[in-house]
Amino acid sequence: QSALTQPASVSGSPGQSITISCTGSSSDVGGYNYVSWYQQHPGKVPKLIIYDVTNRPSGVSNRFSGSKSGTTASLTISGLQAEDEADYYCSSYTTSNTVLFGGGTKLTVL
Amino acid sequence: QVQLVESGGGVVQPGGSLRLSCAASGFTFSSFDMHWVRQAPGKGLEWVAIILYDGYNKYYADSVKGRFTISRDNVKNTMYLQMNSLRVEDTAIYYCARKEGSWVQIDYWGQGTLVTVSS
Numbered sequence: 001q002s003a004l005t006q007p008a009s010v011s012g013s014p015g016q017s018i019t020i021s022c023t024g025s026s027s028d029v030g031g032y033n034y035v036s037w038y039q040q041h042p043g044k045v046p047k048l049i050i051y052d053v054t055n056r057p058s059g060v061s062n063r064f065s066g067s068k069s070g071t072t073a074s075l076t077i078s079g080l081q082a083e084d085e086a087d088y089y090c091s092s093y094t095t096s097n098t099v100l101f102g103g104g105t106k107l108t109v110l
Numbered sequence: 111q112v113q114l115v116e117s118g119g120g121v122v123q124p125g126g127s128l129r130l131s132c133a134a135s136g137f138t139f140s141s142f143d144m145h146w147v148r149q150a151p152g153k154g155l156e157w158v159a160i161i162l163y164d165g166y167n168k169y170y171a172d173s174v175k176g177r178f179t180i181s182r183d184n185v186k187n188t189m190y191l192q193m194n195s196l197r198v199e200d201t202a203i204y205y206c207a208r209k210e211g212s213w214v215q216i217d218y219w220g221q222g223t224l225v226t227v228s229s
Contacts, residue, residue, distance in 0.1 A: 003154070036214035038155070045205065045222065046155065051215040089155050093213045097169045099145070099157040 004029065004090055004102035011108040017078040020105045022090030023071060028100055030071035034093035037066060037075045040104075041086045050075060077107070085109045112136040112218045114206050119223030122196055130191040130223055132206030140164075140184035143209040145216060146191050148202035148225075156202070160209065161189065174200075196227045 005023040012018040022029065022037075029035055033053045038046035048057050050066035053073060063078045073092070077084055090102040118130040132144070146158040159170045159180040168180050179192040189206055203222040210217040 034212045034214050045219040048217055052212055091214045101155040104154040
């Protein structure tokens with residue numbers, strides 16, 4: 001059960017858009033529409049921002065959006081704000097009845 | 111409001127055992143599947159296990175299978191994680207978390223309890 005693959009870091013300037021990728025296999029990301037994204041600020045617990053590939057929980061800004069193509073899921077953040085600086089993790093359900101997380105991506109707002 | 115409070119963490123020697131608890135309140139505990147997720151210091155999230163609402167179905171990450179046991183008491187509104195044969199690499203903050211909807215829709219997390227495995 002290897003972790004899903006995410007870039008270690010991404011950066012962008014305020015107002016710009018960034019995309020974080022999450023690559024798995026046909027046994028996880030590619031096999032189900034069960035991919036979520038979590039935001040974690042330093043010293044805080046993770047917060048769900050996208051679930052089931054494209055859905056946003058109530059209260060989450062519509063600047064966050066998710067998509068999937070084949071075995072790669074993506075999180076896009078538009079109109080970057082300073083408060084978006086955090087670590088982002090993807091997760092996927094797997095054929096083995098388990099959950100895999102990605103290694104995490106550190107977003108820096110320049 | 112939903113609250114999840116973990117307890118039971120501490121320092122243990124390699125090969126030792128520890129039992130974590132997660133006390134739930136503010137929702138109908140017996141209706142929800144629950145996860146344990148861990149995070150090693152300075153590292154990413156790692157899924158540990160899930161127990162379905164009725165306590166009969168349980169699934170584990172390969173890294174803990176055979177060593178950890180997840181359980182729950184729906185009368186006490188509490189979930190447990192019995193950890194045996196602990197290894198240095200099990201050192202992490204352990205979070206209990208509520209599953210809403212699909213397996214990856216984790217909507218509430220506890221604050222976590224730190225487990226340190228060290229000689």
